[in-house]
Amino acid sequence: MLEIKNLQASINNKSILKGLNLVIKPGELHAIMGPNGSGKSTLANVLSGKNGYEISGELNFKGEDLKKISIEERAQKGIFLAFQYPLEIPGVNTNIFLKTSLNSIRKSKGEKELDTLAFLKLIKEKSSELGIDEKILSRQLNVGFSGGEKKKNEILQMKILDPSFSILDETDSGLDIDALKIIANGVNSSRNNKKSFLVITHYQRLLEYIKPDFVHVLSDGKIVKTGCGELAEELEKTGYKQLN
Amino acid sequence: MKQQELEKTKEYKYGFTTDIESIKAPRGLNEGVIKFISEIKKEPKWMLDWRLKAYRRLKNVKEPNWQKPKYPKIDYQNLYYYSAPKSSKNKPKSLDEVDPKLLETYAKLGIPLKEQEKLSGVAVDAVFDSVSVATTFKEKLTEKGIIFCPISEAIQNHPDLVKKYLGSVIPITDHYFATLNSAVFTDGSFVYIPEGVKCPMELSTYFRINASETGQFERTLIIADKGSYVSYLEGCTAPMRDENQLHAANVELIALDDAEIKYSTVQNWYPGDKDGKGGIYNFVTKRGACRGKNSKISWTQVETGSAITWKYPSCILQGDNSVGEFYSIAITNNHQKADTGTKMIHLGKNTKSKIISKGISAGKADNTYRGLVNINKKASNSRNYTQCDSLLMGNKCGAHTVPYIKNKNSSSIVEHEATTSKINEEQLYYCNQRGLNQEEAVGLIINGFCKEVLQQLPMEFAVEAQKLVGISLEGSVG
Numbered sequence: 001m002l003e004i005k006n007l008q009a010s011i012n013n014k015s016i017l018k019g020l021n022l023v024i025k026p027g028e029l030h031a032i033m034g035p036n037g038s039g040k041s042t043l044a045n046v047l048s049g050k051n052g053y054e055i056s057g058e059l060n061f062k063g064e065d066l067k068k069i070s071i072e073e074r075a076q077k078g079i080f081l082a083f084q085y086p087l088e089i090p091g092v093n094t095n096i097f098l099k100t101s102l103n104s105i106r107k108s109k110g111e112k113e114l115d116t117l118a119f120l121k122l123i124k125e126k127s128s129e130l131g132i133d134e135k136i137l138s139r140q141l142n143v144g145f146s147g148g149e150k151k152k153n154e155i156l157q158m159k160i161l162d163p164s165f166s167i168l169d170e171t172d173s174g175l176d177i178d179a180l181k182i183i184a185n186g187v188n189s190s191r192n193n194k195k196s197f198l199v200i201t202h203y204q205r206l207l208e209y210i211k212p213d214f215v216h217v218l219s220d221g222k223i224v225k226t227g228c229g230e231l232a233e234e235l236e237k238t239g240y241k242q243l244n
Numbered sequence: 245m246k247q248q249e250l251e252k253t254k255e256y257k258y259g260f261t262t263d264i265e266s267i268k269a270p271r272g273l274n275e276g277v278i279k280f281i282s283e284i285k286k287e288p289k290w291m292l293d294w295r296l297k298a299y300r301r302l303k304n305v306k307e308p309n310w311q312k313p314k315y316p317k318i319d320y321q322n323l324y325y326y327s328a329p330k331s332s333k334n335k336p337k338s339l340d341e342v343d344p345k346l347l348e349t350y351a352k353l354g355i356p357l358k359e360q361e362k363l364s365g366v367a368v369d370a371v372f373d374s375v376s377v378a379t380t381f382k383e384k385l386t387e388k389g390i391i392f393c394p395i396s397e398a399i400q401n402h403p404d405l406v407k408k409y410l411g412s413v414i415p416i417t418d419h420y421f422a423t424l425n426s427a428v429f430t431d432g433s434f435v436y437i438p439e440g441v442k443c444p445m446e447l448s449t450y451f452r453i454n455a456s457e458t459g460q461f462e463r464t465l466i467i468a469d470k471g472s473y474v475s476y477l478e479g480c481t482a483p484m485r486d487e488n489q490l491h492a493a494n495v496e497l498i499a500l501d502d503a504e505i506k507y508s509t510v511q512n513w514y515p516g517d518k519d520g521k522g523g524i525y526n527f528v529t530k531r532g533a534c535r536g537k538n539s540k541i542s543w544t545q546v547e548t549g550s551a552i553t554w555k556y557p558s559c560i561l562q563g564d565n566s567v568g569e570f571y572s573i574a575i576t577n578n579h580q581k582a583d584t585g586t587k588m589i590h591l592g593k594n595t596k597s598k599i600i601s602k603g604i605s606a607g608k609a610d611n612t613y614r615g616l617v618n619i620n621k622k623a624s625n626s627r628n629y630t631q632c633d634s635l636l637m638g639n640k641c642g643a644h645t646v647p648y649i650k651n652k653n654s655s656s657i658v659e660h661e662a663t664t665s666k667i668n669e670e671q672l673y674y675c676n677q678r679g680l681n682q683e684e685a686v687g688l689i690i691n692g693f694c695k696e697v698l699q700q701l702p703m704e705f706a707v708e709a710q711k712l713v714g715i716s717l718e719g720s721v722g
Contacts, residue, residue, distance in 0.1 A: 048677050051669075071676035080677075087674040091692025100688060101678035108679065140692070157678070 001026050001165055001196045002047075005058035009039075009046050016042045018221035019057070024165075027193035031207055032200045033232060034218035035240045040200045041084060043218070044169040047198075048081040049074050061165070076108035080163035082154040084170045089141040094153065097141045098123065098160060105161060126159045130186050148179040155186035166190070167198045172206040184209030204236040256514055259484030262349045268458075269326035275299065278427055281326050285396045285430075288403060298416040298426035307420045312612045312644065313552045313581030315525060318490060324458040325428045329372060349452070367392055369433045369449045371462065381445065391436040392447050395463050398434035405436055409467055413496040413533045413560070422529045425494040429463035432493070437472035437503075446702050448477040453489060453513070453524070462493035468503035470536065475506040475702055481549070484514050486522045488551060493528045501536030501563065506544070508701055509557075510709055513549035515716075520579025520608075523551025530557035534566035534595075542569040543586065544700040546709045548716040551580060556614065558587035561595035561623070568597040571697040575716045576609030576641070585615035585646075590623035590656070599630040602694045605641035606717055612644040617658055619651045626656040634664040635693055637686075637717065687714030 002024040009017040016039045024030055034040055046053055049071040059066040066074060089097065103113040114122065127134050132152050142150050151171050158166055171183055187197060187210050199210060207215070207229065215232045217225040219240065225231065269280045278299055282292040307318075329343060349372070367381035369392065385392050391402060399406050416426040433449045453460050468474055491513065497505050507530075516523025526549070532541035543557040553576075559568025570586035588597035597617065605611040617628045634643035645662050667689060675685035691698065691710050701709055 050673055070681075071673065072679050072681050075677050075679040083674065083677075087668070087671050089671055089674075089689060089692055091695035092688055097675075097678070097688065100684065101675075101680060104679040104681070104684065161678070 003060040007057040029197040031212040078164035086150045204232040258481035265330040389438040395434040432462040432464040435466040439469040443474040459490040464495040471502045477508040495530040497532030499539035504540040509545040516551040526550035528555040537563040540567040544571040547574040553582040564592040578607040583612040587616040590619040590626040603634045606637035610642040614646040616648040632662040
């Protein structure tokens with residue numbers, strides 16, 4: 001699915017990722033942990049194609065060089081990023097945003113665009129599956145949403161767009177336990193042997209609900225340790241300091 | 245078509261020219277030309293006298309120049325003031341008699357005059373250069389006593405109404421362009437809604453400038469009698485030409501007791517090319533008088549075209565409890581300039597006005613909101629709410645807000661809010677990440693920004709306007 005070799009990324013001449021290697025196979029869920037400033041969000045941004053980074057190294061997604069593909073094409077090819085800070089777009093109805101988004105992706109795959117009725121049926125189904133109040137969908141995109149509502153809305157978008165590779169950038173931070181469960185449920189119910197996930201988190205707490213296949217520790221732009229679920233528990237006790 | 249022209253057409257799809265024989269007045273502005281116009285329209289003497297009075301006045305007034313967008317001196321003696329397709333000389337009595345070339349032109353513009361009759365609930369008056377070429381749904385409206393016809397026809401058939409109301413909101417002495425229009429106006433629409441009648445369909449006029457070196461001087465007069473209601477919409481396009489063409493319209497609205505007029509404009513005149521060559525000078529005077537108690541006038545404008553847009557659709561709130569509204573989207577791209585806004589003159593008691601203005605500036609364009617809220621001494625318990633939002637795209641464009649507020653009544657309240665923001669890179673990134681390309685993303689964000697205004701448009705036109713908003717800004721994000 002995803003193959004990263006010796007990835008270097010810098011922004012404004014500041015080097016952030018310094019030779020990162022990572023392979024994610026179909027069906028795998030990888031967690032990335034690490035202290036503040038270690039480059040976790042940069043990795044998410046670089047994978048999604050955000051502008052402003054100087055990049056070198058290999059970045060292959062389903063056999064294609066991601067570096068040559070624009071942000072929207074990456075999204076159309078199945079990369080989804082659940083934002084750490086979802087953006088507010090005043091005046092734009094959440095429903096309409098989602099429908100436009102879904103249809104752009106469907107169109108790029110040569111699939112038929114969904115009409116309003118079919119779309120409404122789909123979001124009704126997905127939001128009740130996740131236990132998300134449909135009402136947020138008729139509000140302006142993320143405007144006046146609480147932190148929890150914003151994150152839930154990201155997961156709902158993930159469910160509806162149905163990507164093959166999802167990146168969750170600290171989706172769990174600042175959530176109460178109920179919201180956390182909704183997020184975890186959204187991820188778990190999507191997991192199958194074709195879909196992969198990269199879950200970026202500060203805390204081990206989320207990983208109690210989402211069982212990762214691998215846990216990586218990112219420090220100063222590199223993966224310094226890789227293990228399975230227990231590594232996260234270990235880190236919770238000892239902190240990141242001793243890894244350096 | 246040559247490759248270059250093809251490229252241009254992509255940018256402005258209404259830029260084609262109709263090759264049709266026309267009758268023109270001699271070049272220039274003088275009493276002879278005014279008599280020519282009056283004669284060809286078979287006008288009664290009082291109308292000619294009115295025009296000549298305006299013309300004599302014009303000689304003593306100067307063009308205003310306080311506006312922000314400056315333009316090279318217009319040589320008024322070098323313009324044509326009348327141009328009409330030859331085929332309409334003997335007025336067609338029904339659509340079947342209209343020159344097929346004209347019908348084709350309107351079909352190309354998305355205004356199928358023939359099908360329109362059968363299909364949608366919109367009555368259209370089509371104005372081509374200086375004459376109205378067709379009006380649809382006439383019979384159906386006549387049943388209700390509604391008059392919807394070219395103003396040149398109204399002058400002949402309904403002289404009492406025209407005499408009573410023409411120039412009653414915009415006097416011929418008002419200012420240079422209003423006076424010029426009064427002297428040489430050629431065609432436009434006339435609407436009269438009788439007492440107690442709710443107009444059952446949208447009325448709409450479609451203005452098309454075709455001939456070159458020709459000014460278009462449209463005159464529209466809408467009267468809503470007691471307790472009546474009408475919603476009216478105008479659309480405008482013009483061919484792409486390297487020269488600047490002048491469009492100086494006068495629009496007067498009169499709402500009597502308990503009457504309501506909703507007037508919407510989707511203005512998409514040719515804006516000039518990327519380097520600012522050519523385009524329409526859209527210098528327009530629009531004013532409505534809420535003459536009766538509890539009357540209401542609501543202006544909605546979507547201004548995306550023209551090289552220079554200079555207009556202030558205004559409301560004179562004379563009747564007690566009358567309401568004036570102004571909803572505006574002004575989009576300027578490349579070298580376009582706009583200086584637009586409104587005037588709300590509160591004279592009656594308990595009068596209310598609301599101004600929502602959305603200015604969007606991209607490329608090297610310049611966009612000014614200029615507005616006056618004037619609450620008179622006797623207008624007690626009056627209210628105004630103004631909100632002006634400007635959005636900048638890129639760093640070579642400008643946005644300005646110039647509100648004038650005069651409140652002479654201590655029981656009245658005026659509120660003004662203004663914001664200026666830049667289109668946010670992060671928002672674009674978010675949209676891109678959800679699979680939208682740059683243009684779709686900009687379209688979505690801009691439509692969100694303009695939502696409050698777009699909502700005011702009649703349903704039939706809201707979708708078109710949304711698309712237009714997107715198209716006008718195409719290529720403006722790097």
